[in-house]
Amino acid sequence: MSQFEIVSREDFSEVTYLLEVRHPQMARAARPGQFVIVMLNEHGERIPLTIADFDRHRGTITLVIQAVGKTTKQMQQECRVGTSLFGLVGPMGIPTHIGKPKKVLCVGGGLGVAPVFPQARALKEAGAYVIGILGFRSKDLIFWEDKFRAACDELILCTNDGSAGMKGLITDGIAVALAGHADVDECVAIGPPVMMKACADATRARRIKTMVSVNPIMVDGTGMCGGCRVKVGDDVKFACVDGPDFDGHLVDFDDLMTRLRRFTPEEKRAEQRWSDSCRMPQPPAMRKVGEDGLELPDPSEEALGG
Secondary structure, three states, X not given: OOOOEEEEEEEOOOOEEEEEEEOHHHHHHOOOOOEEEEEOOOOOOXXXXXXXXXXXXXXXXXXXXXXXXXXXXHHHHHOOOOOEOOEXXXXXXXXXXXXXXOEEEEEEEHXXXXXXXXXXHHHHHOOOXXXXXXXXXXXXXXXXXXXXXXXXXXXXXXXOOOOOOEEOOHHHHHHHHHHHOOOOOXXXXXXXXHHHHHHHHHHHOOOOEEEEEOOOOOOOOOOOOOOOEXXXXXXXXXXXXXXXXXXXXXXXXXXXXXXXXXXXXXXXXHHHHHHHHOOOXXXXXXXXXXXXXXXXXXXXXXXXXX
16 A cells, blocks of 8 residues: 555535545645645656645645646546555645734635645744635635634635625735735735736735745656746746745746646647546536636636646
8 A cells, every 4th residue: 555545535516626645754844835746646647736734643735636637637536535646745845934924915716725725824823914815706616714714814705706705806805905904014825827916916006025826837846847937037937946936026927827838739638538548427628717817717617826
């Protein structure tokens, strides 16, 4: 039996699921903002996944995954309690710098809600006043609301259709928070690049430090392949070793989104080959996130980055 046993699973929607994996050493070492590289089987691809939670007592790490491509769809079908992952490397990346901010916005959109949770919890434990701002398309797609209420001093819940919390986009939630708090020191935003870009634009005028978690195409996770290049101001950084956290006011999000689409044809062909050979039922087709709109993705949509 592999040491990377799946001890718990929860399905949030038809395409979004949680895996809790036993790895005591990694659970002890994990810090907010870090990620792992996973291999489902001996011949599988290496995919980076942000650590959504870790429990040092249980000796586990938690991953929240969206079935958007060949490997994540295969994992959705094959990863059950009692099965194991072939490979699990990490924790990787530079941990989020917690520091001693007095008041912080922790913003998560769609699947980005999960990885912003460790930051919110750590900031709260460090004594900060934490305002959580979470965005989903509708009430049925909300997850971890109780966890965030326990980790935040305030929680602003946004849904596109108004079925829960306030009706509006994640930027509307930021506007409400900033209107009520003139002393926000920092903003942490995680989600698709278009959402993180909008968050950075929303805080720019107030000059609020805004950190985003970038998850570009990645192969080895050691800075050798160069696939995870990110333009940050006048510099070129590697997300795997220099990040994944960067100053959102300096990240070139347009370049990032272009790079994320670079291998789309190859990814589609790989998914189609797997789908043609797989006899298990497939989840319903997913609508692509608009590239030039700010409408929030949710756990039933493709949410690149974060």
